[in-house]
Amino acid sequence: MGTVFSFDVRDIGDGARVGAALGAAVASLHRADELFSTYRPGSQLMRLGRGELDRADCAPEVAEVLELCAAAERESEGWFTTRYAGGLDPTGLVKGWAVERAARTIAAAGAGRVCLNGGGDVQLLGGPWRVGIADPLSPGALALVVEARDDLGVATSGPAERGCHVIDPRTGEAPVGGLASITVVCPAGLTVADTRATAAYAMGERARDWLEALPDTEGFAVTADGATWTTGGFHRHTAEVHA
16 A cells, blocks of 8 residues: 554454464455555456446455445545546545554454554554654654544544645645644544545645534644644543653
8 A cells, every 4th residue: 555554462362363363454454455556457446447347246345445435425525535537546545444454353353452553544442542643844743642542543634744645526636725734533443534534634624613513523633834723622632742
């Protein structure tokens, strides 16, 4: 998926069982890349988009992801979409889905605490955990620290790491809402947090009201001029940053 993944597994219990699950989790991430890569011409996603493969003939994971994408599109009233420039691109959901699934595989094997970071999007299981959120305007600095006492998905969207890769679906161009980054946290998991962060970044200034209306969802944004805002309950997920 063109990024780095890191695992932090604690309270392991049965080491052999958890070790096997860790191997399965890594394999599942590679499989997700093989199925959904937009850079591999032979991936099932690319073949499906070109009309060379019917949806019914794809792996079960493809139908699962596309159904989740359709639900995210409905929830966001089209701000999250898989349709761009005539193609099919569910990558705004795939990474979060793959990371959450891999983390839950490890936890199901008996690990009490799992932190899986996929390119800055993090699935936390068990707790406590502390996760730093990068300051998009100051490379190497933290904007804040998220503190999780239980399961939490933490997803950040913005152009700081990879340039602008989120498109306003209404214009086909980069969003003009003035956000440098937006972080969304959801106890439901990283799949949901990832799609909501993607949609929120595309919305720009509309994102705050939209996030406030969603259940069990909080957001933190850094604007292009360095200002910040949070939704009303985000403070419940923050900790002090210590030098």
